[in-house]
Amino acid sequence: MNRFENMENFIRVVEVGSISGAADRLGVAKSAVSRRLKELEEHLGVELFHRTTRRMNLTDTGRAFYHQCVRILEDTLEAELASAQVHGTLKGGLKIALPSTFGLMHMGPAINEFLQAHPQIEFDLDFNDREVDLMQEGFDLAIRIARLPDSSLIARRLAPIQSIMCASPSYLKKMGTPKTPDELLTHQCLVYSLLHDYEYWHLTDAEGKEFKTKIRPYLKATTGEFIRDAAVADQGIILVPSFIVYKEIERGELIPVLKEYKPLQIDAYAIYPQTRHLSQRVRTFVDFLVKRFEGTPYWDLQIQKLT
Amino acid sequence: MNRFENMENFIRVVEVGSISGAADRLGVAKSAVSRRLKELEEHLGVELFHRTTRRMNLTDTGRAFYHQCVRILEDTLEAELASAQVHGTLKGGLKIALPSTFGLMHMGPAINEFLQAHPQIEFDLDFNDREVDLMQEGFDLAIRIARLPDSSLIARRLAPIQSIMCASPSYLKKMGTPKTPDELLTHQCLVYSLLHDYEYWHLTDAEGKEFKTKIRPYLKATTGEFIRDAAVADQGIILVPSFIVYKEIERGELIPVLKEYKPLQIDAYAIYPQTRHLSQRVRTFVDFLVKRFEGTPYWDLQIQKLT
DNA sequence: AAATACTGTTCATAATATCGCAACAATTGG
């Protein structure tokens, strides 16, 4: 039994006032309308109409049920409309805040790919590492790399972000490869000051226990790319997210060190304000991102084996 | 496509977390669940789940749609429950105010008939001609005979009530049969004081125009039956609803007079307060009454030809 | 590391439900 069609059927009969008329409007045989109405009445065990072979009058029960049917049908259509992709592409703007390095390196290609499917979307991208107030500044969405999501906002985890400690082969040859975290104090450390403490690096030992080890910051920068390039130029040891250095590691320009001590795992999130009616653009884009970054990130596929 | 089953299907998949599990719960093959889910996604043109052959995660779109589906299904089930006769008979009380004469003569048999089908209903009948405050005194329903329904309440028309002017053959023989309304002043009029003015009877002429004619009240009573009996006992001319005197007219004990001048048409109504959730008892009983009194009332079938 | 168990999807077949047509019964309006 198709509850839905039966309701629609019933509504039409009420509004047109006759079975024949409703059948015309619905484009089906009147026998079908009659039978569906009968089915509905049998299902409810109630008479919806007083029938006098030629005339039909709603019963009180029928009238009450009619109003509820109308409301339910409207709700359903609205729900479908709100969720349905209005065929093909989306339109409108999408203002997004995203961290500069991750944004440039990995969100850029993703956004380009999304634009293939939805060329009508106008992206307004703000590459910035400061924390923006989503509501205040009218952002639809922000990409954040953090240890835990901000609970006051909706957060969808996009990808795990693992950091890697590494240095160039030449540097290691010249200065030696550290065997324990303590030895880092004798090395030149290049600090990515956004994600880590200035003077400490947080690690976990073989048993998964957290601890921090003091380092000697030889150079500090808020851009991961800069200290990566510095490390490639034999300037010292860095601790940066793998998504920044994965190519250099694959090419052997940088070599992981102290692999037994895993840096703290953090994550990339898409976050957006809690609004009652989330726009279809945001929903679709976030769905797209979640799917694209699902599983082990492509930047970790190769270097996974090396760590 | 069965929207409803698809929604139910989708909800189950979300709640159980897997297609196989949902299939077990629903008692259908998992292929059916899979296909319906696919149908729903194609209908919306949207991915509801991120799928990884083994694991399924709701998309944002899916989550939003899920909540709306749940609400819609709940509404639907509630609507059906509110309208459905819970198989067989109803239970509970039904407190009804009804006019004494009409109540005794015509509602009595109707209520008895209703009790055949629903013996569990406990009727609490208040035969009374004063206007009761439904809300205040806790009535579920009132039967009223009036010209127009009280607009602040829900009113369902049960039957047309036509009045008849008549007298006994002996009386007419002795005093003469009036030919015009004016002549009524020379007659003994017995007044049913509830429905009509004390000193005027309201009539319509052949063209349907309303007018009132003065009468000389010889006897007044608030009980139709009393003045009917008085008229049968040759006491004078009465103007009463046909449902009171139809048997006497059929038997020839009373004879209509001034048939060309129709008394004003009034109606019998079932009225009840506007509450958000009308009880199923009231609805079913009113539906029953409307159906029972539908068309020309049985008390008018015979005398129709005589007037 | 390999095997196993479990997942979701697909396909052809079978069962089911639904529809339209036509005949019928009942009522209304001229």
Next chain:
DNA sequence: CCAATTGTTGCGATATTATGAACAGTATTT
């Protein structure tokens, strides 16, 4: 009183839907 219209029912044809096995991919276990 007849004609026209309405709602209901039965039957054959059609379309829809479920089923169960085979398949492909992924965790879990040993």
